[in-house]
Amino acid sequence: xxxxxxxxxxxxxxxxxxxxxxxxxxxxxxxxxxxxxxxxxxxxxxxxxxxxxxxxxxxxxxxxxxxxxxxxxxxxxxxxxxxxxxxxxxxxxxxxxxxxxxxxx
Numbered sequence: 001x002x003x004x005x006x007x008x009x010x011x012x013x014x015x016x017x018x019x020x021x022x023x024x025x026x027x028x029x030x031x032x033x034x035x036x037x038x039x040x041x042x043x044x045x046x047x048x049x050x051x052x053x054x055x056x057x058x059x060x061x062x063x064x065x066x067x068x069x070x071x072x073x074x075x076x077x078x079x080x081x082x083x084x085x086x087x088x089x090x091x092x093x094x095x096x097x098x099x100x101x102x103x104x105x
Contacts, residue, residue, distance in 0.1 A: 004050050012040050020087040075099045
């Protein structure tokens with residue numbers, strides 16, 4: 001949850017401390033990030049907050065169900081985090097990316 005709090009606070013220096021140097025992050029459209037800096041660069045462009053609905057923990061696996069709230073849209077997400085030695089080694093997230101698309105004219 002410290003990682004989520006750092007993300008909500010846009011404290012990317014702290015976010016970096018929670019991510020493994022070899023973190024692998026995969027989104028719903030097959031997009032992937034293979035470094036903390038690449039992922040953080042993308043997240044800096046987002047202006048959302050996490051509204052956690054439920055957290056499940058099973059050993060080194062953590063699953064979060066949450067609303068990601070932006071100024072324009074609220075989207076339900078499910079993220080599976082794998083943690084080793086106190087660092088996030090992978091994140092796989094599922095959500096409907098169409099909700100972030102600009103409206104058709």
